[in-house]
Amino acid sequence: MQRLARKAQQAKARVAQGITFRRHPHPNGKLAFEAEEMIEARMSLLRLVQRTYFKEEYDNKCENIKKSNQLYLYNPFLEEDGLIHCRSRLTWSTHLSETQKNPIILPGSCYLSKLIVQHIHERQCFHSEGKNAVLQMLRQDFLLIQARKIVRQVINSCATCRLFHGEAASLRTPPLPSFRLEEAPPFTNTGCDFAGPFRYKKESVEVGKSYILLFTCSVSRAIHLELTYDLPTVEVLGALQKFINRFSAVRTITSDNELSLQRAAKELRVLYEHIRSDQVRKFVADAFIKWKFITPSAPWFGAFYERQVQAIKRPLRKILGSAIPHSRDLEIIISGIETMVNSRPITTVASGADVIEALTPADLLSGYRGGTFISDHKAKPQKRIDQEISATNAQRILETISRRVSENGAQTNTNKG
CATH class of the missing domain: 3.30.420.10 (Ribonuclease H-like superfamily/Ribonuclease H)
Known part of the structure; x- marks a missing residue:
């Protein structure tokens, strides 16, 4: 993209050079670009874009612009260089350049605008800065309509950034043994x-x-x-x-x-x-x-x-x-x-007051070994039927614990897969 922008600017300068060369041939017969020629080629491309996208405003010299016009909010005016500028509130500033005080307006749908943003992202930000840095540098010379959207599109489509910032490849985890x-x-x-x-x-x-x-x-x-x-x-x-x-x-x-x-x-x-x-x-x-x-x-x-x-x-x-x-x-x-x-939980920790506390490995060790499953109350079973009920309840608790561990493990590993 940057190469195309440079080619377009050089082609414009080459045309201007060809006209000059026809009038005043160079002794060596070679055409070398000068800084002034590159600047003039750039200005010509900007004027061409504005005449294409802002034809009505350009023909009327930015006078009597309707409120429904997209340029109305920017208070545009036609400068002596033949470009449409935005009249900002920094016009009387003495320490800013002319383009900083009154930036050049460019349409967001123009391909040249994307080339300019791409140039700033690659040559001035070195693929490292974010959207705000690109917008700040862009604002030094241009006021791009829908600038944030265009900058985001350019950065997201940058091949170099996608190569270095891409997500690592991931494989599906196999079933547990x-x-x-x-x-x-x-x-x-x-x-x-x-x-x-x-x-x-x-x-x-x-x-x-x-x-x-x-x-x-x-x-x-x-x-x-x-x-x-x-x-x-x-x-x-x-x-x-x-x-x-x-x-x-x-x-x-x-x-x-x-x-x-x-x-x-x-x-x-x-x-x-x-x-x-x-x-x-x-x-x-x-x-x-x-x-x-x-x-x-x-x-x-x-x-x-x-x-x-x-x-x-x-x-x-x-x-x-x-x-x-x-x-x-x-x-x-x-x-x-x-x-x-x-003592760390191996099941989901719930915040509700009515939810059973999360299970831990210590619970499973004590449950199977029978070391700490002691009732808090001091009453002892008086009959054998009470002992059988206690044993049944203990077995039911162990089965519930085992089921919760299995269900939680299945859900956890399913989410990871």
């Missing part, structure tokens, strides 16, 4: 990952490195954190043993493949080598647990536990800062973070 949707006790299907290293103070003055072994339930989003010190296999095996002792329903564990950690820290690669050691394999096989490794170089397969890694690292960094805690203090902090993450 079956183990993410099936109803099962907490941590039946678990995701496992490491976070760290985190520095801690030993009993001596030395500073050691510790790692958090994260276990995530694929359905309830509950987490369990185990702190491992240094890098021996016995630490990983001990953390795994404590986790299974607490949650005996574990049947499958999904974790990263060490091949996907090529760019990670060397310590993390060593940790995953411990996971695949013969001792860990034997322990997992004896517990009838299937350990699955995701596809190499495809970390999105483990997104359901990778997201939880960020959920524990953010508060831990803010709590510790640059401090180096003792190992016991670090364990206390990690247990608090585990409680906090398990």
Whole structure:
């Protein structure tokens, strides 16, 4: 578009040069554009546009303009340069140029107007400024009818801006695997990952490195954190043993493949080598647990536990800062973070007073384990029928919780798809 504007202006100047050359031939026989010729060519194009779009006003020298005319609001007048200008209230200003005080009126539907706006957007704003900046620079010389609309159209149709400001391509998310949707006790299907290293103070003055072994339930989003010190296999095996002792329903564990950690820290690669050691394999096989490794170089397969890694690292960094805690203090902090993450809502939080509170992973853990489902009142059932009713109500509550989790998960993943 800018090239066409330049060609049009040069063509106009070339015609004028040809007439002059016929009268006074150049010694070299070549035609070179001068600044005066380019300015005159520009003025000629502007006069041609105004005569085409404002023919009646141009012939009448902008006198006796009707109120229904689109130029009436601009109080136009014909200047000595043969162009129609807008008479503004800045006419008597001494520090402004003539075009700033009385800008040249141009129609919005003219192609030359779009070329001028395109030139300002590309050469003066460098594709970076917004509509207001282009309008400000345009107003230095011209008053464009429906200027804001034209500027918006030009910027939105700019190929360079669309290339750099275009939205990133997105793919539809695939269906969730079956183990993410099936109803099962907490941590039946678990995701496992490491976070760290985190520095801690030993009993001596030395500073050691510790790692958090994260276990995530694929359905309830509950987490369990185990702190491992240094890098021996016995630490990983001990953390795994404590986790299974607490949650005996574990049947499958999904974790990263060490091949996907090529760019990670060397310590993390060593940790995953411990996971695949013969001792860990034997322990997992004896517990009838299937350990699955995701596809190499495809970390999105483990997104359901990778997201939880960020959920524990953010508060831990803010709590510790640059401090180096003792190992016991670090364990206390990690247990608090585990409680906090398990208390986050996994269903929609409603603001109504009559709506049941949102479910959290802690509710599901307590419901299945039966650790905190204790009635507030002190009355005890006197008859067996009361006990049966209480058991039935408890079972109904668990079924309601399970249904709410399934429905909320289905709605959430449908919206993401």
